[in-house]
Amino acid sequence: MKVQTKFHGEIEIEEKDLFTFESGIPGFIDEKKFALLPLEGTPFIVLQSTKTREVAFIMSSPFEVFNNYEVKVSQDVLSDLQIESEKDVSIYVIVTVRDPFNETTANLQAPIVLNTSNQLGKQFIMNSSNYSIRELLIPSPEQEEK
Template identity: 55%
Template sequence: MNVQTKFHGEIELVAEEIYRFESGLPGFLEEKQFCLLTLDDTPFFVLQSTKTKEIAFIVTNPFDVFPDYEVKLTDEVLELLQIKTEQDVLTFVILTISDPFNETTANLQAPVIINGSKKSGKQYILTGTDYRTKHKLFEPPAEQGAK
């Protein structure tokens, strides 16, 4: 299937590269199919709608940036996505890209959970945590000569 993308132009996908989001994403409930594309030589990916070219989210693996990040999936989510083992799970967070780039934030409150083997996904809203929708991706550098 050929797909028009926001950042990669037209690409060809095979069925195994498409992830199904039965409930869509919050705010994009009609968008049910996405693909995950690499973004050059960066730790970032594009979660691209296969239906709407303009709907593309820059995402990253939160554990690479926030090593203490924790996501506890409910039994309902495990069942919905048919997750049997930890190896099935891919976790991403949606970034809000800022200018300057070092002001970019990550939505740690609502990670995107994907079952890589079943090709299903869901944006899962965490409750009862201190995670917010805008965590700075980059810590500001320590003040030089600060006392």
């Protein structure tokens, strides 16, 4: 299928490569099908809606940047995504790129959880976590001292 994308123009995507978000994403509940598209030359990936060109989220693996980051996926999410094995799970966080880049933040409180074996996805809001929705991707020197 041909998809109009925010960052890659029109591209061809195989249906088998799409992730289904049964409940959409909070704030975008009508967006159900997404593709993962690499942002060439960066450590980022784009979660691109197949329905709406402008609905594209820049994401990153949180584990490469935040050494002690932990996601305790709820039983509901495990069930919704039909997760049977940890090896089938990929976790990303949505990144808000700012200018200057050192003010770029990651939403650690609501990771994107993907089941790569059946192509299901969900944004999981960790209400009881100490994580912020705006964690600096590049900590300031003051934060690094903590």
